[in-house]
Amino acid sequence: MRSAAVEQTVHPTEAIDSSLPPRQRILIAARDLFYRFGIQGVGVETIAETAGTNKMTLYRHFESKELLVAEYLSGLAAEGERFWDDLDRQYPGDALAQINAWMDEICNQKSRWRDGGCALVNAAIQISDPDHPGRRVIEQTKRKHRERLTALCLASGLSEPQMLADQLFLLVEGSRVFQRSLGPDGCACDLRALFARILASHEPLAVAAP
Amino acid sequence: MRSAAVEQTVHPTEAIDSSLPPRQRILIAARDLFYRFGIQGVGVETIAETAGTNKMTLYRHFESKELLVAEYLSGLAAEGERFWDDLDRQYPGDALAQINAWMDEICNQKSRWRDGGCALVNAAIQISDPDHPGRRVIEQTKRKHRERLTALCLASGLSEPQMLADQLFLLVEGSRVFQRSLGPDGCACDLRALFARILASHEPLAVAAP
DNA sequence: CAATAATGTTACCGTACGGTACCGTTTGTA
DNA sequence: TACAAACGGTACCGTACGGTAACATTATTG
Secondary structure (H helix, E strand, O other): OOHHHHHHOOOOOOOOOOOOOHHHHHHHHHHHHHHHHOOOOOOHHHHHHHOOOOHHHHHHHOOOHHHHHHHHHHHHHHHHHHHHHHHHHHOOOOHHHHHHHHHHHHHOOOOOOOOOOOHHHHHHHHOOOOOOHHHHHHHHHHHHHHHHHHHHHHHHOOOOHHHHHHHHHHHHHHHHHHHHHHOOOOOOOOHHHHHHHHHHHOOOOOOOOO | OOHHHHHHOOOOOOOOOOOOOHHHHHHHHHHHHHHHHOOOOOOHHHHHHHOOOOHHHHHHHOOOHHHHHHHHHHHHHHHHHHHHHHHHHHOOOOHHHHHHHHHHHHHOOOOOOOOOOOHHHHHHHHOOOOOOHHHHHHHHHHHHHHHHHHHHHHHHOOOOHHHHHHHHHHHHHHHHHHHHHHOOOOOOOOHHHHHHHHHHOOOOOOOOOO
8 A cells, every 4th residue: 555545545444542552552553444445555653553552562563564453354243243242232043024124224324334445355356375373263254154143044934944044144245355456436236125025925824926 | 465475376377378378377377376365365475476477577468456356357357248148148038048157157166266256346346446457357247247147037028137136246246255264164055055045036927836 | 679561763665556668579561 | 571569678777565583762660
């Protein structure tokens, strides 16, 4: 990343709360910058400066850039986990409601995810080294998310639950990555309609045409 | 990319036909290396050496790395276009057969695409600069592929063709990117079964349970 | 206050990269 | 054979990056 790219950006990385401990500020900065400019597109120096500190302090908290990346990804994983847990807490025992809430959350992306795709997927593509410590995090997290959705579908009483889960899961993965391919102005597909259609086609009682 | 990474790779980039003109060899090398190690993960020097030439000759044929990347992407786009054209030539007028052949091709990935996801998607994620000359190629190509699939679905006589197309398209995008998130050993979903299920649910005559 | 830990500052090292200048060598072709 | 175009080789420039050393400064805490 040319340091110029930081300055000219529309979101100049709104100042990070300077009362936070440096380590946390660094993670916040890393999260923002890695997501916007890519892992290889951001240098540690830029991260430190964005965090209101310097490279030395960064290296006192993180052994290497690789491990900083791994912790960045772990943070995303934890956030995802929290999201699923909240769903379960919000609609306990009601799998279908949880699925619907999950879909709503996906459609209202702007809040939790920005329009640059799934950060874990992006990282998976930006990290070519198979031994990178972040890869484990990505693989485990993605696997777990799929399993949680599968469990919900199984509990929902809908037909062919495994297929339903895969269909929904891949649809979301595809939708987010397609958005990224089209650029910020490219209008993607109508996810809400697709969700509804898929759910309907998995209704346990076969709904025949009138 | 550490040059060590090239040596230790299992596929040491099987030698490129040295009778080809340098420009073509460079594009072949670039295609292989960009795909395996990422665009930012490969230096021009490595590309030139892999192509059996040197950096100077590379810069005699390509103004900059950016433009080399753009041409790399254009090559992928052209190949995709050829694929769709071949489909139409192979099953002229039979949209459903073309759709099925497309699905087969996707499922037999290993031939045309390797197991590292769609190169265009990967590039879209690896290129953060919105003014990169490769972005136009990516956006146009992805849009066009979606349109071609939509056209086929419209001509197929299946119900709700636009939704069907989006469902299939996003499913494929998601499947390939999910594979990348899981790593080479992670078993993905059963695409064939999902395809069949989706097609069945779009049969124009409502098929009721017996 | 004293002592210790955490942070800031600056300078630096080694390496890799994108890109270019210069010159020698091959190749094709009139 | 002669000449021009294309190619190979090498050295180099400027910059950026990951990472470290050494020291000054501030906070904590007893």
